[in-house]
Amino acid sequence: xxxxxxxxxxxxxxxAVLAWYDSHARDLPWxxxxxxxxxxxxxxxxxxxxxxVMLQQTTVxxxxxxxxxxxxxxxxxxxxxAAPLDSVLREWAGLGYYARxxxxxxxxxxxVREHGGVFPASSAALQxxxxxxxxxxxxxxxxxxxxxxxxxxxxxxxxxARYHALDVPVREAKEQLRAALQASVPERAGDFAQAMMDxxxxxxAPRSATCLLCPLQPACVAARDGTPLLYPVKPEKAEKPVxxxxxFVMTDAAGDVYLQSRPPKGLLAGMTEVPGSDWSAxxxxxxxxxxxxWHHRGQVVHVFTHFRLELEVWSAIVVPDGLDGGWWAxxxxxxxxxxxxxxxxxxxxxxxxx
DNA sequence: AACCCGGGGCG
DNA sequence: CGCCCAGGGTT
Numbered sequence: 286x287x288x289x290x291x292x293x294x295x296x297x298x299x300x301a302v303l304a305w306y307d308s309h310a311r312d313l314p315w316x317x318x319x320x321x322x323x324x325x326x327x328x329x330x331x332x333x334x335x336x337x338v339m340l341q342q343t344t345v346x347x348x349x350x351x352x353x354x355x356x357x358x359x360x361x362x363x364x365x366x367a368a369p370l371d372s373v374l375r376e377w378a379g380l381g382y383y384a385r386x387x388x389x390x391x392x393x394x395x396x397v398r399e400h401g402g403v404f405p406a407s408s409a410a411l412q413x414x415x416x417x418x419x420x421x422x423x424x425x426x427x428x429x430x431x432x433x434x435x436x437x438x439x440x441x442x443x444x445x446a447r448y449h450a451l452d453v454p455v456r457e458a459k460e461q462l463r464a465a466l467q468a469s470v471p472e473r474a475g476d477f478a479q480a481m482m483d484x485x486x487x488x489x490a491p492r493s494a495t496c497l498l499c500p501l502q503p504a505c506v507a508a509r510d511g512t513p514l515l516y517p518v519k520p521e522k523a524e525k526p527v528x529x530x531x532x533f534v535m536t537d538a539a540g541d542v543y544l545q546s547r548p549p550k551g552l553l554a555g556m557t558e559v560p561g562s563d564w565s566a567x568x569x570x571x572x573x574x575x576x577x578x579w580h581h582r583g584q585v586v587h588v589f590t591h592f593r594l595e596l597e598v599w600s601a602i603v604v605p606d607g608l609d610g611g612w613w614a615x616x617x618x619x620x621x622x623x624x625x626x627x628x629x630x631x632x633x634x635x636x637x638x639x
Numbered sequence: 640a641a642c643c644c645g646g647g648g649c650g
Numbered sequence: 651c652g653c654c655c656a657g658g659g660t661t
Contacts, residue, residue, distance in 0.1 A: 340656040347647055381645030418658045438656045482656055491654055
């Protein structure tokens with residue numbers, strides 16, 4: 286079933302986009318400015334890769350501090366590859382989507398072991414590495430090597446949906462958008478990719494569109510119609526189920542907290558937690574991990590991508606014996622643990638700073 | 640193709 | 651509170 290052609294036959298005006306970028310590019314820690322790029326300076330693929338992985342489903346503002354921390358600790362891909370996975374997970378704590386951190390570490394090791402510490406120079410080869418998919422492979426290849434490839438991310442989904450006044454969810458026309466964008470990629474492919482993302486982040490933003498300043502004028506259909514905020518059309522979304530459970534915060538007489546590791550697969554894989562019950566639709570009776578004077582410290586609510594979690598928080602002072610698999614952490618050491626935000630909320634609810 | 644996987648910031 | 655964000659892996 287062939288889909289309808291896009292309503293806007295005009296290719297993107299790449300020279301106009303690049304001219305806009307030359308004077309309006311965002312200054313980002315991992316970026317080589319268009320002026321420096323023209324002077325012959327090349328981006329470091331390691332830094333570009335690291336930034337792109339961190340930026341997957343994560344805002345620029347949230348990434349900056351993590352990027353500087355990572356590049357300070359591990360300036361080269363060899364350094365990251367040689368680091369223990371635990372330390373990478375610890376440094377990643379708070380960024381979310383923790384599979385990214387595991388793939389990041391595996392990718393660094395693959396680059397060192399299988400490519401002599403040099404990132405492959407093509408989009409296709411990059412995509413065979415862990416954690417590098419269609420978007421990230423194209424982005425690295427364009428930015429670092431000026432491969433003339435379409436770089437299509439969430440920003441571009443929105444910009445192109447408006448450009449074409451696309452009246453179906455982007456998912457249903459993804460390949461047509463990609464082909465149309467591909468036909469517009471100029472010689473300065475890396476700057477073009479970054480320019481389009483900057484456009485989406487500043488001018489063609491989710492809740493505002495400053496069309497008068499946009500270099501995609503006058504070809505943009507939504508701008509011509511004065512309806513940019515109608516796009517992209519959103520698909521129907523499913524309702525979020527609620528799950529409930531208990532979390533148990535145990536301290537010993539010295540105030541140390543009992544922690545353990547989550548299983549290596551599944552939700553929050555390999556991250557640190559306090560013991561707890563299963564999470565299910567109905568709240569069960571708390572099965573305390575051991576006998577003690579348990580106190581109910583209230584409830585913590587946390588919203589994941591696909592469900593809402595309500596955890597009852599319990600605390601007790603216990604004698605540290607008969608517990609397997611975990612460890613006792615001093616309260617001052619909690620900041621350095623690989624604790625996801627959920628369990629930092631739980632500890633805070635129990636009166637502990639982390 | 641559909642589903643799973645966090646967290647922060649914004650209005 | 652709902653929406654959005656420089657998506658990838660799995661099934």
